[in-house]
Amino acid sequence: KDYKIIIMPFLTFITEETSKYLQDYVNGGGLLIGSARCGMIGNKGWYNHQVPCHNLGEVFGIKVMEVSSKGDYKITFRNRNYDGYWHKEKLDIRDESVRILARFYDDTPAVTINNYGNGAALYFATQAEAGYVEKRSFLLGEVIEEVTREKGIYPRITLDYVNRENREIDVHSLKYGNKEQLIITNYTSPDRRNNFFLKGKKQVRIHIREDISN
Numbered sequence: 001k002d003y004k005i006i007i008m009p010f011l012t013f014i015t016e017e018t019s020k021y022l023q024d025y026v027n028g029g030g031l032l033i034g035s036a037r038c039g040m041i042g043n044k045g046w047y048n049h050q051v052p053c054h055n056l057g058e059v060f061g062i063k064v065m066e067v068s069s070k071g072d073y074k075i076t077f078r079n080r081n082y083d084g085y086w087h088k089e090k091l092d093i094r095d096e097s098v099r100i101l102a103r104f105y106d107d108t109p110a111v112t113i114n115n116y117g118n119g120a121a122l123y124f125a126t127q128a129e130a131g132y133v134e135k136r137s138f139l140l141g142e143v144i145e146e147v148t149r150e151k152g153i154y155p156r157i158t159l160d161y162v163n164r165e166n167r168e169i170d171v172h173s174l175k176y177g178n179k180e181q182l183i184i185t186n187y188t189s190p191d192r193r194n195n196f197f198l199k200g201k202k203q204v205r206i207h208i209r210e211d212i213s214n
Helices: 016-027 056-060 128-135 139-150 190-196
Strands: 005-008 031-035 062-069 074-077 080-083 087-093 098-104 109-116 119-124 157-160 169-176 179-186 205-208
Touching (some): 016 031, 016 056, 056 119, 074 109, 080 128
Parallel strands (some): 005 031
Antiparallel strands (some): 074 098
């Protein structure tokens, strides 16, 4: 309940107890984000018969019927094409409240969102997080940005700097009581430094929202 969003990237092992906690979390107003093969492994290391597993099928409002892997899976979101990665799941929509946000090249659902209780569950039928790392596919970030704006969820800290290509500069906030520390990390690759920095320096503007609790 202390978090507005919980993201489960390629979380293959989820116990039934954990699924109930996650169900309560969404029902209470949280936004849960899952990806392909969500909870596919059971307690003994065997495959579950249902994916997403346990109560999460109801929460996401879907059931995975088939899965393929290692293909070239193009996904269309807001009339733009993106790369999927590794898995492509065939989803059966189980709840009439489920909205399809993006589709695979064969017109089957690739990204869905289900309003559940006071919250919502967003599902990617591919490894969108790995797609960003391996193929620089921005599907994950752009879908999350649209959904969070729709739900009135905004990041507390944002960065603004020029000549941006990827995530060269990153910032994290550590809070303890009434104290807070910002950690800023430079991920700029050596081949980008000459045209990224100006005389070895970079102006980075940090915007902090004070009107949200988390």
